[in-house]
Amino acid sequence: MKKMAKSQAKWVQGSIAFLWVVLASAIGFHSTAMADETCMSPYMAKIVGQEDYVYVWTLGVEGLGDEQDKLVTISVNPDSVNYGKVVNVLSVGGRNEAHHSGLTDDRRYLFAGGLDSNKIFIFDVHTNPSKPVLHKVITDFVEKTGGMVGPHTMYALPGRIMVSALSNNVDHGGRTGIAEFTNEGEFVAAHWMPTDENLRGAKKVGNIADGYGYDVRALPRRNVMITSSFTGWSNYMMDFSKMLSDAEAMKRFGNTVVVWDLHTRKPKKVFEVPGAPLEIRCAWGSNHNYCLTTTALTSKIWLIYEDDAGEWQAKAVGDIGDPSKVPLPVDISITADDKGLWVQTFMDGKTRYFDISDPFNPKQTYEHEIGSQVNMISQSWDGKRTYFTSSLLGNWDKTGDMDEQFFKLFSWNGQELVHEFTVDFYALKLGRAHQMRFGAYSLYSQKPNSTGTLLSQH
Amino acid sequence: MHFINRSIKNIKVPIIFSAIILALVLYALRGFTADLAESTNHAVFGPGDNKEGYESADYQTNSLDLQQRIGKEARLIDFVSSPPLGLPPVPVPADNPVTTKKIQLGRKLFFDRRLSINDTFSCAICHIPEQGFANNEIKTAVGVEGRTVKRNTPTVFNSAYLEKIFHDGRESTLEQQVWSPLLARNEMANPSIGYVINKIMAIREYDNLFEGAFEGRGPTMETIGMALASYQRTLNAANSPFDLWYYGKDEDAVSEQVKRGFKVFAGKGSCSVCHQIQEGFALFSDDQLHNTGVGFEDSMGVEPETTRVQLAPGVYTELDTSVIKSVSRPRENDLGLYEVTEDPNDRWKYRTPSLRNVALTAPYMHNGSLLTLRDVIEFYNQGGIPNELLSPLIRPLNLTDTEIDDLAAFLKSLTGGNVSILVEDAFAAPIGDISADDPNWAHENKLEF
Numbered sequence: 001m002k003k004m005a006k007s008q009a010k011w012v013q014g015s016i017a018f019l020w021v022v023l024a025s026a027i028g029f030h031s032t033a034m035a036d037e038t039c040m041s042p043y044m045a046k047i048v049g050q051e052d053y054v055y056v057w058t059l060g061v062e063g064l065g066d067e068q069d070k071l072v073t074i075s076v077n078p079d080s081v082n083y084g085k086v087v088n089v090l091s092v093g094g095r096n097e098a099h100h101s102g103l104t105d106d107r108r109y110l111f112a113g114g115l116d117s118n119k120i121f122i123f124d125v126h127t128n129p130s131k132p133v134l135h136k137v138i139t140d141f142v143e144k145t146g147g148m149v150g151p152h153t154m155y156a157l158p159g160r161i162m163v164s165a166l167s168n169n170v171d172h173g174g175r176t177g178i179a180e181f182t183n184e185g186e187f188v189a190a191h192w193m194p195t196d197e198n199l200r201g202a203k204k205v206g207n208i209a210d211g212y213g214y215d216v217r218a219l220p221r222r223n224v225m226i227t228s229s230f231t232g233w234s235n236y237m238m239d240f241s242k243m244l245s246d247a248e249a250m251k252r253f254g255n256t257v258v259v260w261d262l263h264t265r266k267p268k269k270v271f272e273v274p275g276a277p278l279e280i281r282c283a284w285g286s287n288h289n290y291c292l293t294t295t296a297l298t299s300k301i302w303l304i305y306e307d308d309a310g311e312w313q314a315k316a317v318g319d320i321g322d323p324s325k326v327p328l329p330v331d332i333s334i335t336a337d338d339k340g341l342w343v344q345t346f347m348d349g350k351t352r353y354f355d356i357s358d359p360f361n362p363k364q365t366y367e368h369e370i371g372s373q374v375n376m377i378s379q380s381w382d383g384k385r386t387y388f389t390s391s392l393l394g395n396w397d398k399t400g401d402m403d404e405q406f407f408k409l410f411s412w413n414g415q416e417l418v419h420e421f422t423v424d425f426y427a428l429k430l431g432r433a434h435q436m437r438f439g440a441y442s443l444y445s446q447k448p449n450s451t452g453t454l455l456s457q458h
Numbered sequence: 459m460h461f462i463n464r465s466i467k468n469i470k471v472p473i474i475f476s477a478i479i480l481a482l483v484l485y486a487l488r489g490f491t492a493d494l495a496e497s498t499n500h501a502v503f504g505p506g507d508n509k510e511g512y513e514s515a516d517y518q519t520n521s522l523d524l525q526q527r528i529g530k531e532a533r534l535i536d537f538v539s540s541p542p543l544g545l546p547p548v549p550v551p552a553d554n555p556v557t558t559k560k561i562q563l564g565r566k567l568f569f570d571r572r573l574s575i576n577d578t579f580s581c582a583i584c585h586i587p588e589q590g591f592a593n594n595e596i597k598t599a600v601g602v603e604g605r606t607v608k609r610n611t612p613t614v615f616n617s618a619y620l621e622k623i624f625h626d627g628r629e630s631t632l633e634q635q636v637w638s639p640l641l642a643r644n645e646m647a648n649p650s651i652g653y654v655i656n657k658i659m660a661i662r663e664y665d666n667l668f669e670g671a672f673e674g675r676g677p678t679m680e681t682i683g684m685a686l687a688s689y690q691r692t693l694n695a696a697n698s699p700f701d702l703w704y705y706g707k708d709e710d711a712v713s714e715q716v717k718r719g720f721k722v723f724a725g726k727g728s729c730s731v732c733h734q735i736q737e738g739f740a741l742f743s744d745d746q747l748h749n750t751g752v753g754f755e756d757s758m759g760v761e762p763e764t765t766r767v768q769l770a771p772g773v774y775t776e777l778d779t780s781v782i783k784s785v786s787r788p789r790e791n792d793l794g795l796y797e798v799t800e801d802p803n804d805r806w807k808y809r810t811p812s813l814r815n816v817a818l819t820a821p822y823m824h825n826g827s828l829l830t831l832r833d834v835i836e837f838y839n840q841g842g843i844p845n846e847l848l849s850p851l852i853r854p855l856n857l858t859d860t861e862i863d864d865l866a867a868f869l870k871s872l873t874g875g876n877v878s879i880l881v882e883d884a885f886a887a888p889i890g891d892i893s894a895d896d897p898n899w900a901h902e903n904k905l906e907f
Contacts, residue, residue, distance in 0.1 A: 237604030241786030
């Protein structure tokens with residue numbers, strides 16, 4: 001009986017592996033044939049050609065406009081008469097610490113999280129891409145997950161959204177987990193990060209298993225999911241200068257990257273990656289079995305890679321700027337050919353381009369100051385258009401004249417960034433511009449009219 | 459069937475009798491055994507996210523799992539009716555006698571994150587049970603939307619005895635005190651008293667709980683304060699090794715170093731002038747406010763050009779103050795008791811905190827500026843920080859290194875023997891997080907915009 005179950009399990013495993021191979025090939029085909037930003041889930045539907053809109057998940061600011069978080073839609077198709085303009089503003093109530101957002105695999109819905117209120121706003125972006133509407137609000141994220149706080153990354157798996165959290169409802173510290181929802185926003189499961197007390201079957205490679213979380217990404221053809229680690233609510237909501245001057249608070253940062261089994265959602269290895277590893281970007285090439293992350297506090301590029309023996313490893317491969325000055329690398333973006341990595345450094349407002357043709361030896365080849373502060377980047381699949389926004393966290397952004405809030409488009413010719421247009425989020429009384437996601441009529445077989453708005457609706 | 463019934467009937471009397479005897483014996487031993495019992499739960503004496511040794515590059519985690527933070531309910535009312543050794547009788551207001559129902563209701567409210575404008579803040583989010591009902595992880599508190607609170611979270615342990623509440627002593631009863639954090643814009647940020655009352659009335663879990671605890675009265679400003687005060691009034695933590703030695707006359711309860719430390723405490727160190735010990739009990743406070751110079755330094759001190767910032771285990775850098783200022787929001791000043799009296803002589807005066815359980819409540823001082831007990835002793839040993847209003851009680855102490863170590867050992871002997879019971883009970887309390895059944899605009903069908 002046992003034997004049978006075992007062989008059955010093997011058969012199932014084999015079948016799943018085969019399906020992954022098929023799926024991965026399909027993804028590879030789509031990636032080269034169509035255009036899209038480069039940091040999305042490989043399971044996701046792709047945009048054909050030029051993106052029409054960028055959805056900017058925006059933090060409300062007390063004393064500015066309607067003071068609440070909002071989804072701002074900007075027309076970015078040069079063929080539209082509204083090119084470079086805000087075409088829709090959808091306020092959602094409250095300052096939720098709007099942060100990251102992610103599309104479902106079919107790109108019909110955009111999940112946008114509030115790191116403070118723990119709400120997840122689900123927008124319908126497919127019915128009319130120029131005018132998203134609020135479809136549903138998940139208000140019971142903490143209760144449903146059994147205590148996770150701070151829904152961060154929204155990452156698409158087939159029919160699922162993985163939501164990595166940052167904190168918990170017990171001490172507002174960094175111990176946390178990942179939650180799994182359906183595309184309709186129904187809770188499926190909670191997967192807690194490995195701790196010393198319960199490694200959940202993972203191997204602790206170094207001295208550290210802190211149980212912290214931040215980003216989540218997958219490399220399906222290797223059946224791997226990877227998570228990074230930031231800090232808990234008390235820190236990410238605290239005034240930045242207050243935190244930098246608090247020696248106890250500065251001990252509460254993540255120092256780990258965890259490699260998981262994607263299918264079973266079980267952690268396999270806990271790596272020591274000191275100094276708050278944040279965004280994870282996985283390579284696209286069919287034999288590129290690696291992902292990259294950067295550490296916010298120690299300013300290093302780390303390579304998480306599968307070695308020749310099939311074992312996953314983590315290695316620091318380069319510095320970003322002068323780490324002693326804490327340039328604070330934040331968002332990163334890998335190019336579609338896996339040859340380049342854009343790294344934004346918040347404190348000096350710069351974007352830096354690294355040649356990562358040899359991922360073990362990245363070299364900075366270009367830098368450009370985007371503004372007094374910069375955080376997020378989204379690039380088109382061909383890499384010719386790079387969009388930037390300014391906000392990091394409501395209480396971490398710069399203050400006074402240094403607190404510029406913008407959405408900027410630069411074109412990239414392989415040599416330099418050329419400024420195309422800027423949307424000033426303060427002048428328009430919108431708030432702090434954070435994460436960007438692309439929208440396009442082509443995804444839903446729709447066409448815009450001459451003003452760039454929807455011509456026909458399905 | 460009849461046979462079984464008859465048999466049960468026959469043995470019923472002896473069983474009941476034995477049970478009563480057993481219950482009486484257990485009850486008699488209750489305080490004794492409970493207080494002496496060493497907790498097996500290592501999670502109750504500090505953050506589950508242990509950062510001990512983080513200063514070093516070879517730091518090793520000892521992280522506890524939140525899923526295993528499982529508690530055990532205690533008979534909290536016993537700590538009011540017979541407080542642990544070393545504490546005096548618990549003062550209970552005549553109009554708010556402590557009852558089990560009030561305690562249970564207050565405990566539920568204490569851990570309910572829905573009692574804030576955005577459903578994210580309970581009392582326990584700052585007063586974390588395993589962190590001495592304080593917060594070991596940050597110097598000064600952070601409230602709703604991350605708003606800055608300028609002072610360190612004080613412990614709730616033994617707050618039943620406070621006559622002056624808050625660091626500046628501005629409040630006088632626990633019943634009234636609870637409303638300050640509930641309404642403070644930088645704490646739980648509820649917009650009004652009525653908002654809190656209406657919200658509790660709309661949460662179905664509270665149906666009949668107030669009525670049951672307060673003879674038919676529902677949630678009101680008064681009953682909410684009474685319920686929360688009743689729970690806080692039970693969190694009395696004593697019967698420490700010091701108490702067993704000093705009041706219990708058990709010579710083996712503490713080490714010789716602790717005894718030497720006590721001599722320094724009551725003698726050369728003059729600590730007991732403010733942190734007083736009475737006949738038969740000790741609250742380790744004079745319930746007065748003093749200027750030690752910590753507040754003065756915060757308000758008037760010159761900012762350093764750089765600040766040492768830790769980036770990772772064993773990794774530090776010196777950051778220019780200008781860099782830190784570029785990400786700094788306006789900072790509220792802190793003038794201590796002056797903010798209550800407006801008497802210029804009261805500038806930078808703060809309440810003498812009790813030293814009971816002090817080993818559990820780092821970081822120290824009203825602004826959390828000192829990280830360890832040794833830092834605090836060294837601060838007083840150098841005579842505080844000079845300023846024209848410095849308390850005359852603060853002067854250089856000339857303690858030797860050994861005396862400092864002994865004093866620190868003494869302070870560590872003040873951790874109550876029943877702390878683990880109180881903390882484990884808190885672990886067993888349900889955390890009130892917003893559910894789909896609770897009031898929120900987003901649950902209503904109003905999303906068509």
